[in-house]
Amino acid sequence: MTLVDGAIVVLRVVVPALILPALVIPLVWVERRVAAFIQDRPGPNRVGPFGLLQSPADIIKLFTKEDVVPAATDKFLFLLAPSLAVFAALSTFAVVPYGPTIRVAGKVIPMVGADVSVGLLYVFAITSLSVYAIVLAGWSSNDKFSLLGGIRSSAQIISYELAMTTAAAGVVLAAGSFRLTDIVAMQEGTFRLLPVVPRWNFFPQVIGFIVFFVSAFAETNRLPFDLPEAEAELVAGYHTEYSAMRFGSYFLAEYINVIVASAMTATLYFGGWSLPGFHPEGWLGGLLGLLIFAAKTAFFVLVFIWVRWTLPRFRYDQLMRLGWKTLLPLSLANLLWVALLAIWRTSR
């Protein structure tokens, strides 16, 4: 392997990891403007044109604020927890294909960080670690609001993780692979019976999609599932005692998680970077594929924001009931349906 090849391998995975946190800056602005639009008020519009510089200003503020560590905390864990949140959020994207495989200057470059055989499982493995960031914040803060928020949140995350992984098993069944590039590849083109409909998993597995997407809200702690924060009852939940960029770290991780969850939804159920009739050629094809992927991801990010400012928060008992009594059976039913569908397809 030459030096150039090695550099390409590293850049393929590092560049997205640098772009993701940078995307959070405009995303926060979009969230606040959309929220304002939904609530019929102007929103941030003073700092820079259309208030675009509001987010950069907020970031400068967070960085120059005092990082208060309350006396009663466990200093080491208090420091570790927010870093863990950012670490897990940044690591998830590594296996998601963000474009087609392109040939530039005689080099074959697959537009994916690491095309590993257990891609989907890697994503679930890393997301299962985000529980630690929240539990440890709750415990180390030595504050009753933080502890309640932390333990509530972890119970919520593990409950919805079950429904989410079971729903995604339907996609694995249809693709016969854990590799995310395989999952994208099997969704290229259109259905044989209905040649106008793209072969996206969304159509045969609409129940699985609903379970997956609803669980994604719970996994990212977004409204209507933001029980760990629940500012009306728990002050700010697990990050009550956090200030400055330690608080900002949780904020950053949440938004990165929203982007990654949207990207995963687009990849698993909506064909990722592919479109029927789109056959990427050269670097232009790669760019187009990237744009298609970005457009699909942006759509789900907007749905995340839209839902947040439209639905009220669940009560905790409702949340647990929805996860265990509705989504879990639904995801199992989806799996049975997908299995029957696969048998029907092979028998034809």
Added chain:
Amino acid sequence: MERLIFDAAALVAIVFAGLMVAGRDPIKSVLALAVSFFALAVTYVLLLAPFIAALQIIVYAGAILVLFLFLIMLLNVGPERPDGVRRPVQTFLGSLSVVVFAGLLLGMLRASGARLPGQPEAVAADALPDPKALGRLLFSDYLLHFEAVSVLLLAALVGAFVLARRENAQ
């Protein structure tokens, strides 16, 4: 390069497993164990078993250790405090038995002609643990075992629930 990463990961796994045992704060012990599991997952990947590596993290670090964390919070276990009593005899005997046991183990391994760690056996490329092969094997040759696992899970499910509920029933 791979060998270097493997050795580093193995070392991390052992050191953090030791820290887990030696730690006084239960929460930090759980964390040390999580790091140890992670390092183990890295070694699994290098041993060409990425599927097992992923399960290692999802099931052990993501589920079982979370239960441990819950239990520690549930029982509100604080850090253990040293009782201030010195036990020179016990410390000496303990260290001695570790050395003797390690020596015995090494001697036995040498005498029996078994392969020592660090002398890997050559494996044919088609015998590698591929998740598909695992699946095929599990649902054909090991079908009975697989179905028996569900009975085990059923017993655990009901058992855990009944144990947690006992006081409410009275």
Added chain:
Amino acid sequence: MPETFFPILVLLGVAAIMAATILFLNAVLGPKLRTRKKLETYESGVPLLDASRKRVSIQFFVIAMVFILFDVEIAFVYPWALVFKAAGWPLLLEMFVFLAILIVGYAYIWKKGAFDW
């Protein structure tokens, strides 16, 4: 094959450095004006009333326990889903029996109120 995981190892390193840099920059840039009042635990503006680490509901333990068991179930479902397409009916029946036994327990704890708070 392990070399396909090499980028992930690089990324894990980069992610760790980035997470640490954020907090380091903040520690350098932020002011440090510590007062005793500021370092008190938050209690909605009144003096701290009691210990913050209380025992929490046993329900959380039940949820975590059930989660582990279902996680193990999923560990079996995934290889099953992976090889399903080639096998068809017999494999569906095998998984059906497996899940049916587990669902008996699920129905039992549902009926006994494990998911009611």
